[in-house]
Structures are given as structure tokens and as C-alpha cells.
Amino acid sequence: MAGLQRLVTRYGPIEYRQTGSGQPVVVFHGGQGSALNDTFDHVLDLRRFRIIVPSRPGYLGTSLGANGSAEATARLVHALVETLGTGPVGLISISLGARAAIAFGAQYPEMTRALVLSSPILGPYAPRGSLTHRLARIFYNRWTEAATWWGTRLAFRLLPRTATRMFLHSITRRRIEPLTPRHIAVVRERIFNLRSYAGLLVDLEQSVSEAMIAAIQCPTLIQHSINDPSISEDHPRLAARLIEGSELCLYDNDLGHFLWVGPGSEQAVGDIRTFIERHCHSD
Numbered sequence: 001m002a003g004l005q006r007l008v009t010r011y012g013p014i015e016y017r018q019t020g021s022g023q024p025v026v027v028f029h030g031g032q033g034s035a036l037n038d039t040f041d042h043v044l045d046l047r048r049f050r051i052i053v054p055s056r057p058g059y060l061g062t063s064l065g066a067n068g069s070a071e072a073t074a075r076l077v078h079a080l081v082e083t084l085g086t087g088p089v090g091l092i093s094i095s096l097g098a099r100a101a102i103a104f105g106a107q108y109p110e111m112t113r114a115l116v117l118s119s120p121i122l123g124p125y126a127p128r129g130s131l132t133h134r135l136a137r138i139f140y141n142r143w144t145e146a147a148t149w150w151g152t153r154l155a156f157r158l159l160p161r162t163a164t165r166m167f168l169h170s171i172t173r174r175r176i177e178p179l180t181p182r183h184i185a186v187v188r189e190r191i192f193n194l195r196s197y198a199g200l201l202v203d204l205e206q207s208v209s210e211a212m213i214a215a216i217q218c219p220t221l222i223q224h225s226i227n228d229p230s231i232s233e234d235h236p237r238l239a240a241r242l243i244e245g246s247e248l249c250l251y252d253n254d255l256g257h258f259l260w261v262g263p264g265s266e267q268a269v270g271d272i273r274t275f276i277e278r279h280c281h282s283d
Contacts, residue, residue, distance in 0.1 A: 004035055006061060009079035011072070015061030016054040016080060020046030023113075023280045024086035026077060026104075027053045028097030031125075031203045032194040034060035039260050040092060043269050044276060052089070054080055056100060058199025068202045070212075074103035078111065090280035092116040092272065095231075095257065096125060096203045102239075103208055106215035114279035115216060116272055118223040119257050122213065122235045126204040133204055145196040156188050167191065172256030173227045183254065186262040213242040220246035221275045223268055227256040 006015050017035040025044065029037040035055040044051060054077050057067035067076050077100070081089055090113045093101035098120035105112040126132035139148045155163040164184045168176060176183055220243045224236035240248035249271055253264030260269055 004061065007080055007083060009076060009083065011076045011079050012057075012065045012067055013061075013063060014054055014057075014076050014080050016052060018050060018052045018084075020044070020048075020050045022048040022050055023090065024050045024052055024081065024084075024088075025090040025092060025276060025280060026081060027051060028077075028091065028093040028101040028104075029053060029056065029059070030095035030097050030119075032059075032196050032200055033094070033097075034193075034195070035062075036060070036193060037094075039094070040272070043260075043273050049090075049276070049280070050086070052081065052084070052086070056097065056199060058202050059197050060195070064198045064202065068206070070099035070103040070206055070208050071107065073100035074107055077104055078108050081111065087111075088113045090114045090116075090276050092276070093118065093120065094260070095119045096121050096206070098122060098239075099206050099208045102213055102216060105218055105220075106208075106212045109215075109217050112218045114218050114276065115220045116223070116275060117220065117236070117239055118268070118272065119225065119228065119231065119259050120222065120235055120239055121231050122238060123207045124205050125231070128205065136201060136204055140196040140200050142198055145200070149195055153192060156191055160184050160188060164188070168255070169229075171228070171230055171258055172225075172254065173229050174254055174256065176254055180263075183262060186255070186258075190258065190261065210238070210242055213239055214244075216243045216246075219275075219279045221271065222246055222248045223251065223259055223271070224248070225251050225253050225256045225259050225268075227253065230257045 035053045055062040058064035091101045164187045222236045255262040
């Protein structure tokens with residue numbers, strides 16, 4: 001995996017990673033992710049595509065500053081690709097990263113070739129006052145989140161099968177029997193790459209307006225798992241209704257919300273590859 005780099009823009013510093021060469025594709029990672037996310041490094045042909053993965057504000061090496069909104073995040077990422085001189089880019093977003101990707105596409109249509117919304121969350125995931133928000137403020141604030149993740153990883157080291165089963169309840173409705181070593185390995189790898197930093201609490205409340213969603217003009221692929229218990233199907237269906245000409249695909253995969261990994265992910269990953277190759281090819 002290519003190393004992390006840091007760029008100071010007029011809107012603040014941003015950390016990023018890039019790999020490959022050719023047509024640029026920006027990946028907006030999901031909640032508790034970072035520029036270390038390598039989900040699509042093996043999906044796209046790195047001889048034809050240049051993958052750029054910024055850490056969104058509040059995650060890893062990109063400070064939160066005044067960039068907590070989807071619009072401000074998009075502005076920061078636009079400053080990054082403008083400085084890198086990429087020209088128009090393809091966008092792939094995961095889960096909570098969808099809001100910033102939509103804001104980028106809406107605010108900078110001339111810089112956006114195509115947009116993938118995979119397991120998108122559009123409105124607030126856990127508004128203030130909700131049980132999820134209250135628990136997150138206890139376990140994932142800046143003083144406790146490192147200890148929380150240390151304990152989580154310890155559980156996966158000592159009791160991998162039990163920890164995997166518990167985690168799977170939060171991301172899939174499917175009862176996975178038998179629980180194979182591949183399932184355990186995939187979930188463990190995801191868990192060991194996550195950290196909340198300051199970004200998660202901002203992510204829980206962030207949203208984009210219907211007007212901004214409707215402003216998307218580029219080809220758009222929307223993906224959702226029918227086994228995903230973590231977000232309502234209302235999110236992808238709203239995006240499909242508001243984005244003219246968009247394509248909504250539903251999947252019956254093992255890991256539900258984690259459409260991109262594990263058994264049953266082949267169709268979703270293949271659809272992303274085909275979509276990006278079709279719409280982000282060289283002129």
C-alpha cells in the first residue's frame with residue numbers, strides 16, 4: 001500500500017493516499033475509516049486508474065477544524081484534487097462517506113465524472129438525544145475511543161469467533177452458518193483498520209439536503225444490501241428518486257452493510273468496477 005501524504009490547502013490540511021496511474025478516482029471512506037482504506041485497490045485496474053483516498057476531517061491525520069459539514073469536506077477534497085491537478089474525477093463513497101461525495105458532485109459538477117453510493121447514509125445516522133448518539137459520546141469521544149478500540153481488538157484476538165458473531169448482528173440480518181474462517185478473517189481485518197478519532201461524532205449528525213442530492217448530474221450507481229439492518233432502505237431509495245437517471249442495485253450478500261467484502265460481495269464489487277470503467281475512461 002502506498003504511504004500517506006499531507007497537503008496544506010487554503011481550507012486546512014488534508015491527509016491522503018494515492019496509488020495507481022491513469023484516470024483519477026476519489027474514495028470517500030466510511031465512518032471510522034481513513035486514508036488507509038484499501039477496499040478498492042484490488043477492484044480497479046491500477047494500470048488504468050489512480051485511486052486517491054483522503055482521510056475525511058476528524059479522521060487520522062486530517063484535523064476537523066471548520067470542515068465538519070459535508071459541504072466543507074467536499075470543498076477540502078476539491079482543493080486537494082485541484083492542487084494535484086487531476087482534472088475531473090470519479091467518486092466512490094462508502095456508507096457515511098456518501099454525504100461528502102454527494103456534496104462534491106453537487107458543488108463541483110464539472111469535476112465529477114461519475115458517482116458510486118455504496119450502502120449510503122444520507123441523513124443523520126444518530127441525531128442528538130438518540131441512544132446511539134449518547135452511547136457514542138461515552139465510548140467514542142476523544143478521551144475514550146482509543147481504549148474502546150483497544151478493548152474491541154483484544155476481544156477479537158482472544159475470542160475471534162464470539163466477537164465476530166456479536167459484530168455481525170450489527171451489520172447483517174443473515175444468520176451465517178457455518179461461520180467460516182473467511183468470515184472471521186474479513187471482519188477482523190475491517191475491525192483492525194477502524195478508529196473513531198474526532199470524526200465519528202461529527203459523522204453521526206451530518207446530513208445533506210434533498211436539494212443537494214437532486215443537484216447531482218453525473219451518472220450514479222446506488223448500492224444497498226437487503227440484509228443490512230444498520231440503515232433503512234429509505235436512504236438509497238431517496239437517492240434513486242432524486243438523482244435523475246441513477247441506477248439502484250440491491251444485493252443479497254452475507255455481510256449486509258459491508259457490501260464490498262466477504263462472501264457474496266462479488267456482484268457488488270463487479271458492478272462498481274464495470275460502472276467506473278464505463279464512465280471514467282479516457283476521453
